[in-house]
C-alpha cells in the first residue's frame with residue numbers, strides 16, 4: 001500500500017469511481033478524463049507500481065479481465081477499434097503509480113490521442129451502468 005495512491009483510495013472508498021466490474025482481485029472503473037466514451041481502467045486490487053512488480057499469475061489474471069471488459073465495452077460503444085495499453089514510468093505517461101490497463105474505444109478517422117469527452121459523474125455512471133449490464137448479459 002502506498003500513500004497518496006488514487007486507486008488505493010478508491011479501493012478504500014475514500015474516493016468515488018464509476019465501477020464497471022469488480023471481483024476479489026480486480027476492479028474496472030471508468031477513467032475520469034476519458035479519451036472517448038467508455039474509456040475504462042482495469043486495476044489489480046493489490047498495489048503494484050508497474051508491470052515489473054506484478055507477479056506473472058496476476059498479469060495473466062488481469063489480462064483475462066481486460067479481455068472480458070474490453071468485449072463489453074466493444075458491444076456498448078460500437079467502436080471501430082480498441083486501444084489497450086499500459087504505461088510504465090512518468091516518461092511513458094504513467095500518472096498514477098499503481099499498475100493499470102487502459103481500454104480505449106477508437107473510431108475510424110480519429111487521429112488525436114488527446115481527445116477528451118464528457119466526463120461528468122452522471123455521464124460516467126450512465127456509461128458504467130451500460131457496460132455492467134453488458135457484462136452481466138455475457139456471463
Ligand SMILES: [Zn+2]
Nearest residue numbers: 005008047098
Ligand atoms: Zn495503489
